[in-house]
Amino acid sequence: MFPTVPDPFLDELARTEGGPDALALLVRDQDTRRLLLLRAVLDAAESADPSVCDPGSGSRLRDDWAMLTEADRTPTPTGDRGVRGVRGVQGVQGVRDEGTPSAEDAAGPRPTPARVRLFHPLVGPWARSCLRGLDGGAGTPAGRRALRRDLAHFSAVAAVAAAVAGLPFSTRLTARAGVLTLPSLGALHTAACGDVPVDVTHRKGTLTIRQPDAPDIRVHLEHGTGAWSGAPAWTPAHALPGLTPGAPPMPLDDLDPYREPPYRIHRGSLSGVATLDDAERKRWLQSWSGTAAALRSGGAHRLTEATALLRCLVPLEMPPDVGTGRGSCSATRGEAFGALLSSTPPDPVTFAATLVHELQHAKLAALGDLLTLHRAGPEARYFAPWRPDPRPYDGLLQGTYSHLALAAFHQRRALAAGPAEREWAWAQHARYHAQVGAALPALVGSPDLTVPGRRFVDELAATYEKLADHPAPRDHTARARAYVKSARALWTQRHAPALPRPKE
Numbered sequence: 001m002f003p004t005v006p007d008p009f010l011d012e013l014a015r016t017e018g019g020p021d022a023l024a025l026l027v028r029d030q031d032t033r034r035l036l037l038l039r040a041v042l043d044a045a046e047s048a049d050p051s052v053c054d055p056g057s058g059s060r061l062r063d064d065w066a067m068l069t070e071a072d073r074t075p076t077p078t079g080d081r082g083v084r085g086v087r088g089v090q091g092v093q094g095v096r097d098e099g100t101p102s103a104e105d106a107a108g109p110r111p112t113p114a115r116v117r118l119f120h121p122l123v124g125p126w127a128r129s130c131l132r133g134l135d136g137g138a139g140t141p142a143g144r145r146a147l148r149r150d151l152a153h154f155s156a157v158a159a160v161a162a163a164v165a166g167l168p169f170s171t172r173l174t175a176r177a178g179v180l181t182l183p184s185l186g187a188l189h190t191a192a193c194g195d196v197p198v199d200v201t202h203r204k205g206t207l208t209i210r211q212p213d214a215p216d217i218r219v220h221l222e223h224g225t226g227a228w229s230g231a232p233a234w235t236p237a238h239a240l241p242g243l244t245p246g247a248p249p250m251p252l253d254d255l256d257p258y259r260e261p262p263y264r265i266h267r268g269s270l271s272g273v274a275t276l277d278d279a280e281r282k283r284w285l286q287s288w289s290g291t292a293a294a295l296r297s298g299g300a301h302r303l304t305e306a307t308a309l310l311r312c313l314v315p316l317e318m319p320p321d322v323g324t325g326r327g328s329c330s331a332t333r334g335e336a337f338g339a340l341l342s343s344t345p346p347d348p349v350t351f352a353a354t355l356v357h358e359l360q361h362a363k364l365a366a367l368g369d370l371l372t373l374h375r376a377g378p379e380a381r382y383f384a385p386w387r388p389d390p391r392p393y394d395g396l397l398q399g400t401y402s403h404l405a406l407a408a409f410h411q412r413r414a415l416a417a418g419p420a421e422r423e424w425a426w427a428q429h430a431r432y433h434a435q436v437g438a439a440l441p442a443l444v445g446s447p448d449l450t451v452p453g454r455r456f457v458d459e460l461a462a463t464y465e466k467l468a469d470h471p472a473p474r475d476h477t478a479r480a481r482a483y484v485k486s487a488r489a490l491w492t493q494r495h496a497p498a499l500p501r502p503k504e
Helices: 009-014 020-047 055-073 093-098 105-107 113-118 123-137 143-162 276-287 292-299 300-309 348-368 393-416 419-444 452-465 474-498
Strands: 171-175 179-182 186-189 195-202 204-210 217-221 234-236 238-240 249-252 312-316 339-343
Touching: 009 123, 009 348, 020 055, 020 113, 020 123, 020 348, 055 113, 055 143, 105 171, 105 249, 113 143, 123 143, 143 171, 143 179, 143 195, 171 179, 171 419, 186 452, 238 276, 249 276, 276 292, 276 312, 292 300, 292 348, 292 393, 300 348, 312 474, 339 348, 348 393, 393 452, 419 474
Parallel strands: 249 312, 312 339
Antiparallel strands: 171 195, 179 186, 186 234, 195 204, 204 217, 238 249
16 A cells, blocks of 8 residues: 655665655655544544544534545645545545655645645644544543544634635634634634634635624635734734745744644653744744755755655744753654754754754654564663663664764765854764764664665665765864763663663
8 A cells, every 4th residue: 555665765765865756755655644544533533432522523523524625626726736635535445546646746736725734744643632532532521622622623624724725614613722723824812711612704815703702803814824814812823935946935833732742752852832922933034044055055955855844843942951052952743744843943054954853853754654674672772872861773773864964964064164164064073973883883783674674774874984985173083982982981881780681
């Protein structure tokens, strides 16, 4: 059902690169998986006990899907033809036949409004939350209330798709805790608190929003992301300009209720999600405006992968322990393919490096959905110079992959940069190169690699060795190696006695 990965594509990706065709393969596969995930939500709701998903919620879910299907059949206002397959999601066989767009679809025309909404990264966390509730997570009153909120959000997703497609409609939505979020358009703060019914009508690019005991609010759709209104209760969604000329605007999403990262996984390494004011949005714009050039300075393929993979930015608060200078925090989420979570970037080069780092995680996770690279267990027993704690094999592979990309990125910048940036770039390159060198022996020597995993890791090691053709100055290299040596000694002192013995 899912495509195979040709060896040339695997080699490109192992080098932390990937041409347009290899990246399009990953994107198409992730989009197909999103359709299957949504199909799973529909099936789970259909078969759920009425005490978990009442008949009214199930019926509304089917109505919302019908609205999305109609939006998918409607030509976009610009005349772009959409990607086939929303109707194919009616069954798994349909996904197999129609759900995988062609390379021309992925690289050329924009998808229909329905597809834009379904493939938006933050629909993934919404769908996972629904499945958890439908699969036993709604066994308590609080769980059932959360599930009702989750299912109600899909009505807002469908309404936005229909409005952007130009379809007239009238529907009743539900504000969550006094906020009605219309993804990619904005959010309304209702006059009443709690979960409030809100009637929404769309005609000719204008939404009329009616709520109890408050005047009607008119919201006017704009091209791209966002919608404006003169009502103080309305907060428009924001977007940055396209990364390259002709590219669509990049959503800067500080409104979606599903943007919160899973802190139980990150364990405090991330700050909370941010709601931006005008000053913070200007800082984002200042850094973003130079990010394309900074990416290109580290290799044209870095801009190619950002253009192909990045779909939205989610602002995070700056962690209190980051301090000043070029510090920031960032993350990607496996269930939110295409989303980058980041604190406000201090400058374009730092943000470009953040993109390089995080997009490698996105690439490798997407590749792992297509191929089994290893069969190592979850035991955390490997030394990674960038972490104080032992890492499982998969975590070591992920970190090594992203750090290798950063080593290559900063090396290219150092070779081309002027004096003001050259020393900093060499220092960054030397640090990442030394860290990768310390992690590679455990990766290469693992007996748990599959055949494609062996090919991948061997190519990754060859890429590391090739970087030595242009070494950093000796002082940077010496400091980086001393840092790794000290990190290993401290790690061994703390963790080695308690680690599980390796497999015989």
